[in-house]
Amino acid sequence: MLTSRPRGTEDILPEEVGRWYLLEATAREVSRLYGYREIRTPVFEHTELFNRGVGDTTDIVEKEMYTFTDRGGRSVTLRPEGTAPVVRAFLEHHLEAGGLPVKLFYLGPMFRYGRPQAGRLRQFHQFGVEAFGSRDPALDAEVIALAMDFYNRLALKDLELHLNSVGCPACRPRHREKLQDYLRPRLQELCPTCQGRFERNPLRIFDCKSPVCQEIVAGAPTIAASLCPDCGEHFERVQEYLQELGIDFILDEHLVRGLDYYTNTAFEIMVKGIGAQSSIGGGGRYDGLVEALGGKPVPGIGFGLGLERVLLALEAQGRDLRPDGGIDVLVVTAGAGVERAAVRLLASLRAGGLKADKDYLGRSLKAQMKHANRYPAKLAVILGEEELSRGQVLVRRLDTGTQEEVPLEAAVEYCHRVKETCGG
């Protein structure tokens, strides 16, 4: 249909746009407080960037990308996430030249093809940060703190921060082998899905809801036990810093990042009450990514969080984020020959910093008043022929219904004063 939007997309209507201002303003404010600077990258990139940067074997690349061939025959893709493009820009513009670390944040739409459901859209919006150039666990803690600070400023409650370390390319394979060795004897008992996971991603078996799989996996070796000394030390210190910052977390063995580029810290923030998709943000360290995309080995860490899901959570928690769509003054005309004065007064009201409007449909006085009430406007300035001939106008309060005659030249100042005493 010509009059319906593409599946999985949303129009953000005037009614709702105020809450987006709030999210975006909060994101920018908190980012700058932590020393992160905004970067805006294109919404589409060469497909190859995501194949390499996100990973050929991920669901994102295998079945969720909006990929098409442009008129020049190049394959381009609507960005499904923000990290790869930021890394690309970091390399393309040699941002390390300004000195490390480089701390960036972004805000914008992402695209993933899939069946929409609660908290899942084809076009959605993310706020994310990326910090390049340091392996310091204090930076891991900072990035996590920044995310939590964002939620807190919005007064989001009942969050769970899940934390894990996925090790490094040196120790992760060891853990995987240990896990497979442990599971192999009982492989046949696992549910069909998990039998498939055994080779591909054994860590995900921890997430299985099947009681049998749960029981089997209960005594499995933990990744903590397999971390190499460096990774173990790093993980310990991240936890120490988080405690230092007063940030509660839950150690979660099940938290995984699929790719080799991802190292050490992995975290995810969950909230209940927004449907089956309870993750409202996540991130981690990717010390191998910059190199994988053709740069020198520069470590990095970041997060991405879904703004629609944050909004869902805020609504589920009863936060009223509806913006005020009202105005201060509606200029109302009564009688003939006052239109020019009305246009002039409207301009002065606006010039004087008052939110003001007038009727443009030639409506009756009564209809204009009704309009003022519905807008809603705090005040109605009524221009009547008779009063105007004496240089006067009527200023009516919509809340109390009282009105007063004031000189035209004093109207702006008068409205300014009176509107402050109106409710709201």
Added chain:
RNA sequence: GUGGGUGUAGCUCAGUUGGUCAGAGCACCAGGUUGUGGCCCUGGGGGUCGUGGGUUCGAGUCCCAUCUCCCACCCCA
């Protein structure tokens, strides 16, 4: 990609076993108050009943297909 549900005025919905079934409330507009809103009363505009086929003398009501939205799975934000 897989599965279940859904689709009637701008919005929320009613519509019995296929035969005045095209309706209600809210919203909108006008009038009641020839220069004044919020309450009330009266009247009015507005719908190819998601779309396309089919069954039937006749379908919003039955069948098929398709699309949408919702929910869940996979996975993720």
